[in-house]
Amino acid sequence: NAGVTQTPKFQVLKTGQSMTLQCAQDMNHNSMYWYRQDPGMGLRLIYYSASEGTTDKGEVPNGYNVSRLNKREFSLRLESAAPSQTSVYFCASSSSPGRGPYNEQFFGPGTRLTVL
Amino acid sequence: ILNVEQSPQSLHVQEGDSTNFTCSFPSSNFYALHWYRWETAKSPEALFVMTLNGDEKKKGRISATLNTKEGYSYLYIKGSQPEDSATYLCAFWGNTGKLIFGQGTTLQVKP
Numbered sequence: 215n216a217g218v219t220q221t222p223k224f225q226v227l228k229t230g231q232s233m234t235l236q237c238a239q240d241m242n243h244n245s246m247y248w249y250r251q252d253p254g255m256g257l258r259l260i261y262y263s264a265s266e267g268t269t270d271k272g273e274v275p276n277g278y279n280v281s282r283l284n285k286r287e288f289s290l291r292l293e294s295a296a297p298s299q300t301s302v303y304f305c306a307s308s309s310s311p312g313r314g315p316y317n318e319q320f321f322g323p324g325t326r327l328t329v330l
Numbered sequence: 331i332l333n334v335e336q337s338p339q340s341l342h343v344q345e346g347d348s349t350n351f352t353c354s355f356p357s358s359n360f361y362a363l364h365w366y367r368w369e370t371a372k373s374p375e376a377l378f379v380m381t382l383n384g385d386e387k388k389k390g391r392i393s394a395t396l397n398t399k400e401g402y403s404y405l406y407i408k409g410s411q412p413e414d415s416a417t418y419l420c421a422f423w424g425n426t427g428k429l430i431f432g433q434g435t436t437l438q439v440k441p
Contacts, residue, residue, distance in 0.1 A: 218373075249431075256334065256419065256431035257374075272428060304373065315361035315423035318376030 215240050218322035220305050226328045227295045235290040235325050237305030245308045246288035247319065248272075248280060250301040257304065263288055264314070295329045302326050334422045336432035343410050344440050350406045351435040353420030357401035362423040365394055365405055368434070369416040377405075377418075410439045 259272030366374040383398040
């Protein structure tokens with residue numbers, strides 16, 4: 215099992231460009247999450263998907279959109295990148311949403327994004 | 331706004347020392363408290379998921395305790411080794427339906 219995979223690992227964008235970060239998991243998990251990690255701050259939730267076909271905003275959703283393509287894949291899109299979106303982005307997944315608090319989250323390797 | 335605070339922010343110890351750090355979280359609407367270890371250039375990995383007041387969990391030399399009434403959890407490492415060097419994250423699950431992470435405690439163990 216590959217676990218949670220993310221592409222790309224690194225990306226440099228110019229202000230105003232768009233891009234999509236891809237995430238896939240092979241653990242048959244229902245819930246998937248996108249976080250961003252900034253220096254001196256904890257992981258902050260951008261969007262999550264409790265099950266296939268549903269998505270909800272987290273703490274910092276502005277400037278992002280998501281798509282839960284199927285049970286395996288959850289993508290994050292930046293429509294018009296801004297320097298404030300320079301960050302490390304982590305995708306995560308966990309088991310059934312009904313037991314959401316009680317199941318650990320499994321994280322991908324991260325995408326380091328720089329917006330110039 | 332829910333605050334999850336971890337202290338200290340960073341810690342340097344000698345190999346063989348025992349150490350502990352704290353996670354503070356809201357004492358109301360508690361569902362679970364997670365601990366993750368995050369090694370440099372890797373992804374966070376779960377250590378413990380704690381759900382009951384008074385819960386104690388142990389994995390090798392690492393253990394954790396939970397007090398939901400006063401809103402804190404302690405993580406203990408006995409006989410620290412260089413491979414324990416990492417950032418330790420705690421995360422609180424309350425009635426928002428999502429994990430709220432603290433900013434982490436970074437541990438450096440010197441050989």
